[in-house]
Amino acid sequence: MNRPFALLTALVLAGASLTSTGLAAELGPLRFRLTSQGGGEPRVALLTTASRGAEYDNDIPWRDLRGLDQAALKAGQPVRFALVRDAGRVDCAGSGRDGKADGTCTFTPDRAFAELLAQRGIGRPDEREAFALTVTGAGRALVEAIAAARYPAPDVDDLAGLAALGVTPSYIADLAARGYRPGKIGDLMAFKALGVTPAYVDELGRSGFAKLDAEAIIQFKALDISPAYVRSLAEVGYGSLDAEELVQLRALGVTADFIASFQRAGHAKLSVEQLVQCKAMGIGPEDLRTVGSARKVAMSSDQLVAMKVAGLLP
Structure with a gap:
């Protein structure tokens, strides 16, 4: 895997790892905060003092909150409920008012x-x-x-x-x-x-x-390489690309419209490498027309070097 994509994958996996590691931080006294606003189902946030008040809000479904009385929640009466799953059980008790509640919880692992x-x-x-x-x-x-x-x-x-x-x-x-x-x-x-x-x-x-x-x-x-993107490239004559070539083109933002603009300027079949070079260096069809009409002075030295490297200059 080349470096940009290795970094991307590492970031994705790091995000997942942080999710699980954060949840498994030191388990201290537990509290809960329950909200039910706009007529929606209640949502529970679990908080641990050992994690500096970190909130673990997993959008727990109503059906998983055993024993929660919505009428008591609205009336400001004591509320009790339990979150029971395969790995363990969280029992919570507190007081509610106007669809909100908070209180304390205990946790029992499932052996x-x-x-x-x-x-x-x-x-x-x-x-x-x-x-x-x-x-x-x-x-x-x-x-x-x-x-x-x-x-x-x-x-x-x-x-x-x-x-x-x-x-x-x-x-x-x-x-x-x-x-x-x-x-x-x-x-x-x-x-x-x-x-x-x-x-x-x-x-x-x-x-x-x-x-x-x-x-x-x-x-x-x-990179959001979709079937529609693949089809669009095929429609402008690039229908036999391999996976690596597609990745190169998409990573640089080469689109079918970008390719077609060169074709309209008389450059019918630039290679993938040339297209990538042009996109990376900001070279467009107008630049090739400038070279063709001998007005090279209008181009920067960097552009000329890039075009030479891309094989667009003799």
Whole structure:
């Protein structure tokens, strides 16, 4: 992977890692803040004093808040509810008023789930890690889907990161059905973070790119290389490009309109390298016309050098 895309992938994975690491920070006394505004469903933010009041707002669905009485929430009466997931249970109690509430919580890890993770080679989570898995919603179905798709076993932080990004068993299965099992958990996280969907993979296949590896798909999606972009290049005579050439053109912002402007100026088939050079150095069809009419003085020395390198000058 070339340097710009290696950096991009590193940033994507760092973002996912920070999500899981932040959630697994030192677990101290827990508080909650619950809001229900505009008639919408309640949302819960969990706060830990050990994390300097960090908020873990995962937009927890109403159906996951067991025992929450909306009437009590509106009337300013005491409220109680529990967030119960495979990795553990968070029990909260406090007082509410006008659709809002706050109070304290306790956390109880699920020992059976911890045992499952140990058996799967993921590791036995401590209390802090179990809390992260609970808040992000990492559960048995996700663990089993990872194993079924024959991915390398993630560690506990990566499992929480996958759940935080919204990786679901169906997402993993749909990619696997299309032959995509990225060799690293980090690639799967990058897929989800960038919005690589099974439908996107199908579209790439129909555009002639059915055998891309995970790294190439990450590059394509990061650069927004779409089937429509591929078709637009084919319409101006560039229909047999390989993946690397597409990446080069898209990374520099070379569009079908840019190519067509040179064709209208009489340069019907510039190479990919020449197009990239022109775009990078700000060389347009008007510059080539200037050279052709011997008015080179109107061009900078940098432009002339770049055109020579690109093979556009004798």
